[in-house]
Amino acid sequence: MDVQLKRGLLDVCVLAAIRNEDSYGYKIIKDMSPYLDMSESTLYTILKRLESGKLLIVWSAEHGGRLRKYYRITDLGIERINEFKDDWKEIEAIYRFITRETNMAIPDFNGESSDPGAIKEGIKND
Amino acid sequence: MTKNEFLDELKSGLISCPDEEREERVNFYDEMISDLMEEGYTEEDAVAKIGNPKEIAAKIVEDIPLAVLVREKIKPKRTLKGWEILLIILGAPVWFSLAVAAAAIVFSVFVVIWSLVIVVYSVDLALAVSAIGCIVGAFLTFSWPAGMLMVGTGVFCAGASVVLFIGGIRFSQFMMSVTRAFFRFVKSLFISKEEI
Numbered sequence: 001m002d003v004q005l006k007r008g009l010l011d012v013c014v015l016a017a018i019r020n021e022d023s024y025g026y027k028i029i030k031d032m033s034p035y036l037d038m039s040e041s042t043l044y045t046i047l048k049r050l051e052s053g054k055l056l057i058v059w060s061a062e063h064g065g066r067l068r069k070y071y072r073i074t075d076l077g078i079e080r081i082n083e084f085k086d087d088w089k090e091i092e093a094i095y096r097f098i099t100r101e102t103n104m105a106i107p108d109f110n111g112e113s114s115d116p117g118a119i120k121e122g123i124k125n126d
Numbered sequence: 127m128t129k130n131e132f133l134d135e136l137k138s139g140l141i142s143c144p145d146e147e148r149e150e151r152v153n154f155y156d157e158m159i160s161d162l163m164e165e166g167y168t169e170e171d172a173v174a175k176i177g178n179p180k181e182i183a184a185k186i187v188e189d190i191p192l193a194v195l196v197r198e199k200i201k202p203k204r205t206l207k208g209w210e211i212l213l214i215i216l217g218a219p220v221w222f223s224l225a226v227a228a229a230a231i232v233f234s235v236f237v238v239i240w241s242l243v244i245v246v247y248s249v250d251l252a253l254a255v256s257a258i259g260c261i262v263g264a265f266l267t268f269s270w271p272a273g274m275l276m277v278g279t280g281v282f283c284a285g286a287s288v289v290l291f292i293g294g295i296r297f298s299q300f301m302m303s304v305t306r307a308f309f310r311f312v313k314s315l316f317i318s319k320e321e322i
Contacts (some may be wrong), residue, residue, distance in 0.1 A: 026158055040158050064160075
């Protein structure tokens, strides 16, 4: 996948993982694991980037005799998630356009829909 | 491998990083392993799940900008004593010229690599110009044999320039990867020496 696109996606994934409640490193990875595998170093890099962009803040709390870092989303972070959702609608529209174009380009071997009108009909129906 | 062994290896792999960054990274992995163990993993399994500390450290260092590594490398690990500062100043003619020489070597390697690319494209341009010149010139020659010879030469030059242009693109891509490899090599000079 395109690096830039993936980077943006993963940023939002991590923000979503701390959207409802503050979370910590291991829990973020575990919560995301049904959907995507993220390595610890990747998570670290993303958390750093989000922190320097003020999309989240870090605080520490004692847990079982050691310090654990918790990450809390900021208003800016919530805004980023919403922006992403809006962008996604646009991406979906583009995706539909791309897949339609590609479907049309596939040659039809039955020869049934060699009539361009038939192809257009087919698109309208789906 | 125990957690402490993992963290020690990670730490020594990150020796060329700024102290603060190294500390923070190590703490991050410390927390990860502790959380995995809390989840029910044995220490061995938790460490294995995170991966190989040497590889992780190598990857982290690869992503750090060269400038940061160099700054870290030349930063003294402790405050310098008066006589050491004096020595550095007195030794300036030596170490400064050595530093300039090192930088010049690195720079000249880049120049050599990229002048090869420029040579290929210049030859290509020369061929293209001769092709046009020959074909145009052929019409100005009022002699059949000479005209035919010039058209033939012109077509040959045109063909050769197209082939060379395609080759040139491949060649510059190759040189790009050579440059990248060289840059990695220069970077490794700053990394590997301090590795334990």
